[in-house]
Amino acid sequence: MPVTIFTSLLMTIIFQIAYTYKWWTIQEQIVPWGFMIDVSFAYGIFTVGTFWIFSYTSHNFILYVIVNFIADSFMAYIVLPLLGVLGIAKYENISPTQYLFVMFALSFIIYGYHQWQKKIFVDN
Known part of the structure; x- marks a missing residue:
């Protein structure tokens, strides 16, 4: 699925912007450039x-938006603060x-892509 490759590219760009502007600090890394x-x-x-x-929501835009909002909220308000408590980021x-x-x-942006x-890429 090309969307996953595009997503990886976008996340690489986001992380580079975040590093430049010090949006967050990664304290534990698994690779030297981590x-x-x-x-x-x-x-x-x-x-x-x-x-x-x-895979499960791209056929219904409203469902896609709702699921993404829930997943992103979970990351922003629960997972990332927990990583701070654990000393990871x-x-x-x-x-x-x-x-x-x-x-x-x-x-x-990902949905538009x-x-x-x-x-x-139309199936023939």
Whole structure:
């Protein structure tokens, strides 16, 4: 599914912007350059989550928006603060609400890309 590759690219860009503006700090990394990008998140859970959300909701835009809002809210208000408590990563110059806005806006870009891909790759 091309959407998952596009999502990984977008998350790489988001992490580079976040590193530049110090939106958050990654304190525990699994690769040497992990202080700039959380590999397990950008190429793991976020990519897999996008794949499954698209698999089950891409046929219904309203359902897609609702599921994304719930998933992004869960990440912004529960998972990332928990990572701060565990000493893995913490918010710096971005609030949970701003993070939610960035990720939720990203879901619309991803959906638009998906719709464009559906139009140019027609099954014969």
